[in-house]
Amino acid sequence: MTTADRDRIALAGARLVLPGGVVDGGRLVTEGSRIAAVTSAAGGGTEPGDLDLAGHTVVPGFVDLHVHGGGGASYASGVAEEAFRAARTHLDHGTTTTVASTVTGEIDNVARQAGVLSELVEDGVLAGIHFEGPFISRNRCGAHRPDLLRDPDPALVRKLVDAARGHARMVTLAPELPGGLDSVRMLADLGVIAAVGHTDSDYATTLDAVEAGATVATHLFNAMPGIAHRAPGPIVALLEDERVTVELINDGVHLHPSVLDLAYRTAGADRVALITDAMGAAGMGDGFYPLGPLQVEVSDGVARLVEGGAIAGSTLTLDVAFKRSVTVNGLTLGQAVESLSATPARLLGLADSIGSLETGKNADLVVLDSGSYDLVAVMRRGRWVLGGDRFTTVKPD
Structure with missing residues (x-):
């Protein structure tokens, strides 16, 4: 043989x-x-x-653009063994390509975490790094510490991108903040995805961000203003532009099924990337878990901050998202594959191999x-x- x-x-x-x-x-x-x-x-x-x-x-194999941890481990820990365990947990649930997401922290600490994660990218464990925070709105910060948030000054954004040693794939920011649109332009020039999220932006500013080069909506509907009939806000701007890929969390907690259906009817499967936004409790049971510098309690599979009770990511895995998409939302197998594999692969520039x-x-x-x-x-x-x-x-x- x-x-x-x-x-x-x-x-x-x-x-x-x-x-x-x-x-x-x-x-x-x-x-x-x-x-x-x-x-x-x-x-x-x-x-x-x-x-x-x-x-x-x-x-x-599934491609997750946005995941913070799993298996009791967090990508924001700055510990390679924890990051590996998180990636392995999601691999066991079908995620063969992972972009690791950080959470808001002190800039120097997040930069150090990026250095550790970069080594796992170079080892082939991860496909890149997504910085979610600290360049987000205090009004829509969700499970991010408000006192650690920063305006998206291009120099600070560039510091994190450089810390990733060429492996930064995406940065989520609020474009309405000082420096936001300039940072979007800089990221686009660097070939890093600029994502609009955790934002209090209005419709017009969101359109400006897309024109400046933003191409992703970070967990659309969550951590941003809702749709009002005289103030459509960021959701409408992001849904209507064909240049934008929208992330959706299909765990039955973050979005009502009808809202997810609306996004599909508006954007189509080729513009939807289903993500987990999972934290360390994914693949584990109920209990208490860290999310960056914050503590999270998971009860009945739902993760919420101990202080304040805000939803703190999910415990979702992409095999569950696939099943829900087909059995609850009625997507075809082809549409589900588009959103869990093909669309995020194209967005990452990896469609020639995955x-x-x-x-x-x-x-x-x-x-x-x-x-x-x-x-x-x-x-x-x-x-x-x-x-x-x-x-x-x-x-x-």
């Missing part, structure tokens, strides 16, 4: 969710870390040695039960990280 044979895995009989549509009984072959072949015709057949995935649905099941791309796969859409197995870069031993091998006739 050659090395190539040992590194080759063939999946047969599954429902494959491909860019061109859904195929029942398709066949997908991986070699090493890549997808080597995809049979796009129904009933692609099986060969001896294939893994029998009848009754299962295979989708691309985000869809296509020959030559990374072998990042999630296997779901075709009836319940519960997660069954996860593969990252051609290696099973969860559940690969559950499948039987096709025997010769």
Whole structure:
């Protein structure tokens, strides 16, 4: 047996969710870390040695643009072992590409955290860093310490971006604050995503931010003014512009299902990125957890600040978001894959290697039960990280 044979895995009989549509009984072959072949015709057949995935649905690995932690660990801890545990927790739930999010803290502390996270990007554990805070509105700060917030002075924003050593992917800021629009322009020039979020901005200022280069709405609807009939605010401005990708948290807590449906009808799946915004309690039980310098209590799966009771991120994982999107919101499998994989991959500039099941791309796969859409197995870069031993091998006739 050659090395190539040992590194080759063939999946047969599954429902494959491909860019061109859904195929029942398709066949997908991986070699090493890549997808080597995809049979796009129904009933692609099986060969001896294939893994029998009848009754299962295979989708691309999920891509999370916005996540603060999991498994009892936080990306804001500044400890590499904790960051690795958080990433592994979400990997076990199908997130094969993670952008780690920080929270508001002292600038020097956040810069130090960025240095630690950069090492994990360089090791291939993470795909980049998202700075959420401290450049946000005190009026919409949510689970961020108000006394640590700062205006988005371009020099301070640049300090954090530089601390990420080329791995800063996104910065969330409130564009109405002094320096906000200048920072948006600077980020766009640097190739870093400028995201509008935790903002008290009005409609016109939000439009100015988009014209300046902002391309993401950080957890749309949450931590920003609602829609009023004479003051449409940031939500309408962000939804109506085709240049903007909107993050949504589909955990049944942050958004009513009808609000999520409205966003899909307005923006379409190719402009929606489903995120977790998860904190350290994701993958864990109820209890008390840190979120940066703040304490959070999780009760019945809902995370709230101990002081004040504000919602403090989520305990969501993307496999649950996928299932809710299909079973509660009625998205098609293709729409769900678009929002959990393809759209965030395009936004990150990584669509040539992740985000869809296509020959030559990374072998990042999630296997779901075709009836319940519960997660069954996860593969990252051609290696099973969860559940690969559950499948039987096709025997010769």
